[in-house]
Amino acid sequence: MVGRTTVDLSPFPGGQQDDETESTGRGNKQLNFEYLLRSFNLLSSHWCKLKQGPPAVVEVDIMVRSMGPISEVDMIEISDKLKGLRSHKVLLINHCVLLQTYSMDCYFRQSWVDRRLAFQGNKETLALSISMLARIWKPDTYFYNGKQSYLHTITTPNKFVRLYQDGRVLYSSRLTIKAGCPMNLEDFPMDIQRCPLKFGIGYTVGDVVYRWNKARQVAIAEDMKLSQFDLIATPSANQTDQLKSGEYSMLLVSFHLQRHMGNFLIQVYGPCVLLVVLSWVSFWLNREATADRISLGITTVLTMTFLGLEARTDLPKVSYPTALDFFVFLSFGFIFATIIQFAVVHYFTKYGSGECYFTYDVSSESSSEDEAWRDCRRQERRRTAGSFINYNDKINDEYINGLVSLRLACQSTD
Numbered sequence: 001m002v003g004r005t006t007v008d009l010s011p012f013p014g015g016q017q018d019d020e021t022e023s024t025g026r027g028n029k030q031l032n033f034e035y036l037l038r039s040f041n042l043l044s045s046h047w048c049k050l051k052q053g054p055p056a057v058v059e060v061d062i063m064v065r066s067m068g069p070i071s072e073v074d075m076i077e078i079s080d081k082l083k084g085l086r087s088h089k090v091l092l093i094n095h096c097v098l099l100q101t102y103s104m105d106c107y108f109r110q111s112w113v114d115r116r117l118a119f120q121g122n123k124e125t126l127a128l129s130i131s132m133l134a135r136i137w138k139p140d141t142y143f144y145n146g147k148q149s150y151l152h153t154i155t156t157p158n159k160f161v162r163l164y165q166d167g168r169v170l171y172s173s174r175l176t177i178k179a180g181c182p183m184n185l186e187d188f189p190m191d192i193q194r195c196p197l198k199f200g201i202g203y204t205v206g207d208v209v210y211r212w213n214k215a216r217q218v219a220i221a222e223d224m225k226l227s228q229f230d231l232i233a234t235p236s237a238n239q240t241d242q243l244k245s246g247e248y249s250m251l252l253v254s255f256h257l258q259r260h261m262g263n264f265l266i267q268v269y270g271p272c273v274l275l276v277v278l279s280w281v282s283f284w285l286n287r288e289a290t291a292d293r294i295s296l297g298i299t300t301v302l303t304m305t306f307l308g309l310e311a312r313t314d315l316p317k318v319s320y321p322t323a324l325d326f327f328v329f330l331s332f333g334f335i336f337a338t339i340i341q342f343a344v345v346h347y348f349t350k351y352g353s354g355e356c357y358f359t360y361d362v363s364s365e366s367s368s369e370d371e372a373w374r375d376c377r378r379q380e381r382r383r384t385a386g387s388f389i390n391y392n393d394k395i396n397d398e399y400i401n402g403l404v405s406l407r408l409a410c411q412s413t414d
Contacts, residue, residue, distance in 0.1 A: 055206055055207055055208055055209045056114075056139075056208050056209070057112060057113070057209050057211055058111070058208060058209070059111045059112070059211050059212070059213045060108075060109065060110050060111075060141075060210060060212060060213060060251055061109050061212065061215075061216045061217055061218070061219070062107070062109070062253065063106055063107040064106045064218065064219065064220050064221060064224065065104075065105045065106060065107070065221045065224065066105045066221070067105075067231065068103060068104075068227065069102075069103060070101075070195070070229055070257065071100065072183060072314060072316055073100070073314060099147065099180055100181050100183045100316070101147055101181060102178070102179060102181045103177065103179075104177055105174070105175075106175055106176075106177065107172055107173070107174055107175075108172070108173050108174075108175050109170065109172045110138075110139060110141065110170075110171045111168060111169065111170045111171070111213070112169055113166065114136070114137060114167050114168075114169055115167045116167065117167045117169065119163075120165060121165070124164065124165055125162050125163065125164050125165075126162065126163040127161075127163075128161040128163055130156075130161065133171075138169075139201050139203075139208060140201055140202055141199055141201055142199065142201070142202075143177060143179060143197065143198065143199045144198040145180040145196060146177060146179050146199075147180055149175060149176065149178055149179075150175070150176055151173055152174045152175070158173060158174035159171070159172060177197065179195070179196075179197055181193065185316075186320060186321075186322060186323070187322070188259070188315070188322040188323060188324055189259050189261060189322075189324055190259070190323055192256060192257065192258045192259070193229075193256075193257045193259070194254050194255070194256055195254065195255045195257060196253070196254045196255075197252070197253050198239075198250060198252045200248055200249065200250030200251070201249070201250075202248075203248075204245070204246040204247055204248060205246070205247045205248065206246070209249045210249045212236055212238065212251060217234075217253075218236055218253050220234070226257070228259060228260050228263070229258060229259055229260065230257070230260070232256050232257070232258050233254075234253060234256070235254050236251065236254075237251075237253075238250075238252075239251065239252050264324065267311075268311045268324065268327075269327065271307055272304065272307060272327065272328060273331070275300050275304050275307075275331065275335060276300075276335060278300055279300045279334065279335045281296065282296050282342060283338070287345065287346065287349060290346065293342050294339070294342070297335070297338055297339035298339075300335045301332070301339070304328070304331055304335055305332070308329075308332065311328060312324075
């Protein structure tokens, strides 16, 4: 059992000070803790190793300051080192991989008890310099699904260590973590994604055990806002993985993200509905306005095709259709049906009406075919004249009937 070290935490060890230091040291509670720890051998060189005995319990909590970007398609550059067989030279090859990732800026806090660091004094905690981290044992935590994470180092490495009298060590660091997030896009853009963060250690459960802090596990900053998602839940759990080398303790937290619909209502759903309504305008056009109805239908079909392709620009090439694909396909079907409706109506209203449906061969020299073509054209011009020609025919018939009646009356008088 390791005893406690008694440390004099007065500003000047031994109570001695001269006149020169009195003016600068009076009332100054800032202590040279590094000097004190070295003087009383509180940080021996062998204490950077894990102590023997019961497994060390590491309590973890996370404070998330911000999240994003959350990308369905993220281009990440990965470097691989390959050694040539003949030249024995190391080659650095860069290649890019498409991944579904999310990023977050957080405070990652770990706390454990190391009785070798226990002390007694008039201070409850000691704030250690980050240069002394290498002299104490700390867990080598790593993220299983991490991709490109880093520690903030401006203007100095953003981490600190606090030491309590009972030997408890609080180690906090500010990290930006980019982790993989396998996404199921079947309900896109009305989907809820579950992005996990899994981390552990290289020690087995016989040496180190991870646990979530009971007081706080995953905290979210009150001013944190996401542009495309809402963070609706952050369930966490303890987990143990069984591998060939033994059992390993690890922690898991899942960020449940619900996607916003506003952007897609403006860019996809709204224009698709308007295009379908626009295609219905051809129902009120004259049946004989063939060019107008066809051009309107083709224009709406091409525009709908462009919208459907544009909606999938920021999505990975998945093998299954999404909810947005079904909506675009349904809208495309409505627009295509308007063109089919016009073709059917145009065919059945002209069939049997006496209109000509054969093609005229310009190179034909047959006089009978020329005459038939001219008769057909005269019939079409007469029919397209509509009610005006019918009105003239009616007047001509009445005029002829009047002349015939007058002639018959004159003959009877004679």
